[in-house]
Amino acid sequence: MTKKNLIAAIFAAAVCVVSGQLSAQDVTSPKMKAAPTIDGKLDDWKGVATSIGMSDTSNIDDLKVENAYVTWDDKNLYVAVKVMDKKIVNDQPIERMQAADAVELRLVTKNINLGSFYRIVIAPTTKDGKPTFKLTERDANSKNETTVVSTTENTDKSGVKWALVKDDTSWTVEASIPLSLIALTAPAGKKIPFVLVVWDRDRTDINEWAEWNKRTESSSQKKKIDEWPSLILAE
Ligand SMILES: [Ca+2]
Ligand SMILES: [Ca+2]
Numbered sequence: 603m604t605k606k607n608l609i610a611a612i613f614a615a616a617v618c619v620v621s622g623q624l625s626a627q628d629v630t631s632p633k634m635k636a637a638p639t640i641d642g643k644l645d646d647w648k649g650v651a652t653s654i655g656m657s658d659t660s661n662i663d664d665l666k667v668e669n670a671y672v673t674w675d676d677k678n679l680y681v682a683v684k685v686m687d688k689k690i691v692n693d694q695p696i697e698r699m700q701a702a703d704a705v706e707l708r709l710v711t712k713n714i715n716l717g718s719f720y721r722i723v724i725a726p727t728t729k730d731g732k733p734t735f736k737l738t739e740r741d742a743n744s745k746n747e748t749t750v751v752s753t754t755e756n757t758d759k760s761g762v763k764w765a766l767v768k769d770d771t772s773w774t775v776e777a778s779i780p781l782s783l784i785a786l787t788a789p790a791g792k793k794i795p796f797v798l799v800v801w802d803r804d805r806t807d808i809n810e811w812a813e814w815n816k817r818t819e820s821s822s823q824k825k826k827i828d829e830w831p832s833l834i835l836a837e
Contacts, residue, residue: 627821627831629654633790634675640756642767642774644682647671651682654798656818664688665802667818668772672707672796674789674835678761679781681707681722683800684774690726691803696734696752699725701811702803705775710795710827711786717742719795719827720750720784726766726773730754733766737783742827750783790837795830797823 629652638646651671659665666686673680683705692702700706704725712718723736732754740747751760764777781789802816821831 627655628793628834629672629796629820629831630834630836631673632836634673634680637675637678637778638680638682638776640763640765640776640778642765642776644669644671644684644774644776647673647682654820656798656800656820659818662802662816662818664804665800665816665818667800670798670800670820672798672833674781674786676789677781678778679709679784679786679789680776680778681705681724682774682776683798684772685800685802686772687802688771689804690768690773691806692725692727693729693806694725695729696736699723699728699734699736700801702801703727703773704801706799706801706823708797708799708823708827708830709784709833710830711784711792714795714828717827721747722777722779724764724766724775724777726768735762735764735777737762737779789835792835793832794835795827796833797821797830799823 651673654670656667664687668684668686671682690703694702700723704723707722708719710719718739718741721738721740725734728734734754737751738747738749751758751762757763760783761780767774798820800818803811
């Protein structure tokens, strides 16, 4: 390598390091001082959590994410999302409930080289006609998925608590997930690659899903998991 090329390589590496540290889509999530009340009302989040930016929905009639939060304390991870959506469509069985109106959060809490992530899906309804919470661990390569929790009850023996509130123009989810269920020990300072997606399937008379599905996401869920931005759990 010539001296000129060497200098260029060192400069490029330095730029990579800086851009890695300052990635625009990373979200810093301060620790919650008081645990939110899991009731589907998000007044206890305003001003204490950073809202996650979602992709533009201005070309979609009735889908907009008003608030999206993921935060933590020493016991739990907390998730809250308010979706403006006038028409709720989800007649999928629980195994496929993410293929219609639902909120989906993917989190890489184990060593990224293991290639697995946790997937939390909360839907305002499913084929059973009830709001449903599901937590799975998925292998990114084989796509094999192991169910950790799947419930239509608002509290579960696993320690999960969640709530879903609907009205004519919106639906809101709020959930508390014990850190031990998602292999998240010693959370302070951790950087967790993540993607938040809100799915919106507004038609069942045609197979809208096969070719196009309306959604908004915090970053591209189609990217490889080592390219996802991180949630930084700050003290
Ligand atoms: Ca609340
Ligand atoms: Ca919808």
